[in-house]
Amino acid sequence: xxxxxxxxxxxxxxxxxxxxxxxxxxxxxxxxxxxxxxxxxxxxxxxxxxxxxxxxxxxxxxxxxxxxxxxxxxxxxxxxxxxxxxxxxxxxxxxxxxxxxxxxxxxxxxxxxxxx
Amino acid sequence: xxxxxxxxxxxxxxxxxxxxxxxxxxxxxxxxxxxxxxxxxxxxxxxxxxxxxxxxxxxxxxxxxxxxxxxxxxxxxxxxxxxxxxxxxxxxxxxxxxxxxxxxxxxxxxxxxxx
Numbered sequence: 001x002x003x004x005x006x007x008x009x010x011x012x013x014x015x016x017x018x019x020x021x022x023x024x025x026x027x028x029x030x031x032x033x034x035x036x037x038x039x040x041x042x043x044x045x046x047x048x049x050x051x052x053x054x055x056x057x058x059x060x061x062x063x064x065x066x067x068x069x070x071x072x073x074x075x076x077x078x079x080x081x082x083x084x085x086x087x088x089x090x091x092x093x094x095x096x097x098x099x100x101x102x103x104x105x106x107x108x109x110x111x112x113x114x115x116x
Numbered sequence: 117x118x119x120x121x122x123x124x125x126x127x128x129x130x131x132x133x134x135x136x137x138x139x140x141x142x143x144x145x146x147x148x149x150x151x152x153x154x155x156x157x158x159x160x161x162x163x164x165x166x167x168x169x170x171x172x173x174x175x176x177x178x179x180x181x182x183x184x185x186x187x188x189x190x191x192x193x194x195x196x197x198x199x200x201x202x203x204x205x206x207x208x209x210x211x212x213x214x215x216x217x218x219x220x221x222x223x224x225x226x227x228x229x230x231x
Contacts, residue, residue: 107161
């Protein structure tokens with residue numbers, strides 16, 4: 001399965017600022033998925049990022065708040081814009097490589113964001 | 117639409133005992149995959165086990181086994197010989213296999229192993 005390097009692992013940010021999270025994959029993948037995990041909650045899909053096209057956002061998430069870039073088949077970024085304390089969460093990227101047990105789903109190590 | 121239900125917010129188990137974490141699911145797609153992930157306090161998501169909807173046998177991976185009852189739409193995780201390091205959040209997830217679709221997660225179960 002793929003290996004994902006996610007940065008930063010954690011950050012403490014001031015409200016009103018933005019943070020960009022990066023995910024680098026060691027192999028080419030078609031789809032990358034971005035999730036949010038609010039404190040004590042499960043993972044909620046933010047958007048699906050397909051190389052060469054705009055990301056597809058889930059209900060409740062908008063591009064202005066969570067812009068995503070996918071410049072090539074191994075890299076993606078998620079920006080959390082104009083942050084408020086409610087954005088304090090773990091953000092995770094994930095890929096499905098379509099092979100092996102579990103169809104090769106892999107997650108980045110997560111970005112633990114605290115907004116003060 | 118897919119849905120995953122985990123009804124146990126928290127579970128306790130004695131070290132070296134077995135424990136079952138419940139998961140039920142709902143989907144209209146006949147082709148799907150079921151997953152279990154472990155999330156320790158560090159926040160990383162660790163893949164444990166996978167069961168495909170057409171797999172004839174229940175999946176096993178070391179101390180983990182998946183009790184797959186298709187008619188009941190349940191996919192319970194069984195951890196045998198619990199260890200202190202098993203204390204973590206456990207998430208059941210699924211995806212429909214038609215297309216490159218994301219995983220949908222249940223709310224999770226927090227497992228605490230007691231010495």
